[in-house]
């Protein structure tokens with residue numbers, strides 16, 4: 001068995017803990033919730049900071065409305081989340097009040113975090129709450145969810161939040177003891193895996209992607225979350241949320257659950273955000289000079305170098321930059337919309353104002369908001 005070192009409050013101070021729906025629903029759900037609050041209070045007493053990502057709005061909504069089967073339609077899921085979320089928060093609030101801890105609710109959509117400005121606002125809010133000694137509790141804002149652009153599930157959201165707050169550790173609490181070398185529902189002989197150095201194709205093959213009855217993501221999504229965290233240099237612990245004391249055990253170095261190594265931090269700051277978040281909404285084809293400047297010089301992209309604008313996008317959205325041969329140069333955030341860029345492409349900086357009647361900036365994409373394809377691999 002892989003030997004584990006203690007993850008102390010000095011080395012692993014800031015934690016993001018994600019709680020799955022399966023842990024909070026069912027006859028034992030409330031007991032688990034109370035025990036998780038007790039663990040979080042103990043972690044804070046050790047001098048650690050904790051951000052919770054809590055699923056369970058839809059499962060709570062189901063319980064309130066007496067539904068036994070998860071509805072399939074999106075409008076029903078959105079409405080269920082709206083019914084369940086306030087109760088979910090009330091239950092957390094009560095659970096933490098035993099330890100004189102206050103909670104705060106943060107509901108986010110993928111679109112929120114894909115906008116750099118809103119991303120930074122979310123970070124600032126979280127920093128302020130932590131400085132005030134409050135336990136932030138985050139969930140996806142399911143009431144407005146759009147299937148194609150949702151985070152996928154809270155496993156992914158928690159990995160993004162871990163990067164956003166610069167966490168030292170991500171903890172995923174599920175209804176299973178650990179990652180097994182095969183889906184234990186179909187392979188009763190499957191063995192737990194205590195340590196994963198790197199989430200690669202072989203590891204991904206072990207996981208089933210269908211969730212339990214109330215969950216959304218399944219084990220595959222937990223592995224993808226661990227991979228996301230790994231890219232940011234953050235280790236992940238997968239633990240049984242049905243036994244919340246496993247958090248304390250794992251942090252003491254006991255071999256419970258599965259520990260995914262943090263690995264080499266591949267990205268940080270804006271580059272990490274560009275890697276993880278915005279989905280490119282369009283393409284800019286640039287001329288040879290601009291392609292060279294972007295690739296070699298770390299330059300900004302000026303409208304003069306743009307030959308063609310493809311797709312519909314607004315200011316602040318991500319676009320791909322391609323050379324004339326169609327090769328991807330990188331991804332960046334635009335200072336002008338697609339309609340504006342179509343009018344000012346190939347034109348000199350000094351002409352922008354005359355053409356549009358105003359000028360946002362000289363650059364179509366500023367170098368600080370551009371990441372080369374090689375940096376995003």
Ligand SMILES: Nc1ncnc2c1ncn2[C@@H]1O[C@H](COP(=O)(O)OP(=O)(O)O)[C@@H](O)[C@H]1O
Pocket residue numbers: 019020021022023173174175176178179180181182183184185206207208209210211212213214215216217218219220
């Ligand atoms: N290789 C595997 N190891 C462990 N669990 C697995 C594996 N493959 C599939 N699973 C299933 O994944 C489930 C956990 O995912 P999910 O239902 O999304 O939980 P949660 O609600 O905690 O997010 C487990 O209950 C388990 O049945």
Ligand SMILES: N[C@@H](CCC(=O)OP(=O)(O)O)C(=O)O
Pocket residue numbers: 019020021022054055056057058059081139140142152153154155211214215216217218
């Ligand atoms: N946002 C949803 C949960 C989505 C989700 O990822 O659920 P789970 O797989 O149980 O962590 C809700 O609150 O019902």
